[in-house]
Amino acid sequence: MIATVARSGLAPSPLRGEGWDEGLPERTTAPASSGARQPLLQLKKVNSFYGPVQAHFDLDIEVRKGQIVSLLGGNASGKSTTMKIVLGLLKPRSGEVNFNGESMLGLGTPQIIRKGIGSVPEARRLFPAMTVRENLLMGAYARSDRKAVAEDLERMLELFPRVAERIEFQAGTLSGGEQQMVAMARALMGRPQLICMDEPTMGLSPLYVDKVLELIARINGQGVSVFMVEQNASLALQIAHHGYVLQTGRIVLSGPARELLADARIRDAYLGGEGAARTAS
Numbered sequence: 001m002i003a004t005v006a007r008s009g010l011a012p013s014p015l016r017g018e019g020w021d022e023g024l025p026e027r028t029t030a031p032a033s034s035g036a037r038q039p040l041l042q043l044k045k046v047n048s049f050y051g052p053v054q055a056h057f058d059l060d061i062e063v064r065k066g067q068i069v070s071l072l073g074g075n076a077s078g079k080s081t082t083m084k085i086v087l088g089l090l091k092p093r094s095g096e097v098n099f100n101g102e103s104m105l106g107l108g109t110p111q112i113i114r115k116g117i118g119s120v121p122e123a124r125r126l127f128p129a130m131t132v133r134e135n136l137l138m139g140a141y142a143r144s145d146r147k148a149v150a151e152d153l154e155r156m157l158e159l160f161p162r163v164a165e166r167i168e169f170q171a172g173t174l175s176g177g178e179q180q181m182v183a184m185a186r187a188l189m190g191r192p193q194l195i196c197m198d199e200p201t202m203g204l205s206p207l208y209v210d211k212v213l214e215l216i217a218r219i220n221g222q223g224v225s226v227f228m229v230e231q232n233a234s235l236a237l238q239i240a241h242h243g244y245v246l247q248t249g250r251i252v253l254s255g256p257a258r259e260l261l262a263d264a265r266i267r268d269a270y271l272g273g274e275g276a277a278r279t280a281s
């Protein structure tokens, strides 16, 4: 079970090394949001538009250090647009986007990535004609510490043995699940404090869905905070500390992941309507 994996002791960190947060406490059943961890990413009263069409309405989202935060919502609710806002690909018309207490609003995407935000975009977006190794090294393009980059590459191959087996293959020849792992490893090559993932399990076989979620929990256990968009609410909430539900650009529900998992409204909307049966009886 994913929840068990996420809460159990994890193997020694292959990511440990200079620059990584170390010694974060293991996730417990208590929501991390109740602790004193500092906000890492904050969206405050964000309003965004595509031309005349408003995509976000006073969006408030917070990811604290060490957390996995899941952003849930149906089609066209504004999940991917939220990722664009965080990565500087779309500028909000009003509101704040802060990372480590610093505004990201005047910065371009490369600068935001240098500040410590990694991205695993929707549909992976690897360079298909390049090898897996070349793709991974692209994730470290902003780094000049070549020796440490080589060490991190080794760590990635330990963390993702399947990627190691495919290291000289053209990325476009890999399966969806393998490509997802390459995309995660590529993002980690930038040594981010926060990784943003858009639908990391989309289109994957059940085996790879479990594997990818287990790896997200593992990466988080090693100190990398995670902000993930996911349609599979049940699975996403099993590994998350905190969740937000978006509906046509508005946050309609938020709270500790365990509470959301038990919430009848979430069950109605995303988990097969068991809550509806219960409330009706």
Ligand SMILES: Nc1ncnc2c1ncn2[C@@H]1O[C@H](COP(=O)(O)OP(=O)(O)OP(=O)(O)O)[C@@H](O)[C@H]1O
Pocket (backbone or CB within 6 Å): 050, 053, 055, 073, 074, 075, 076, 077, 078, 079, 080, 081, 082
């Ligand atoms: N480039 C764009 N130009 C105009 N409108 C857009 C653009 N991208 C998204 N939108 C609109 O903004 C709204 C939010 O889209 P977004 O892609 O953020 O939703 P989503 O929650 O990620 O959906 P999905 O589950 O389908 O991935 C939708 O109404 C969509 O049509």
Ligand SMILES: [Mg+2]
Pocket (backbone or CB within 6 Å): 079, 080, 081, 122
């Ligand atoms: Mg989307």
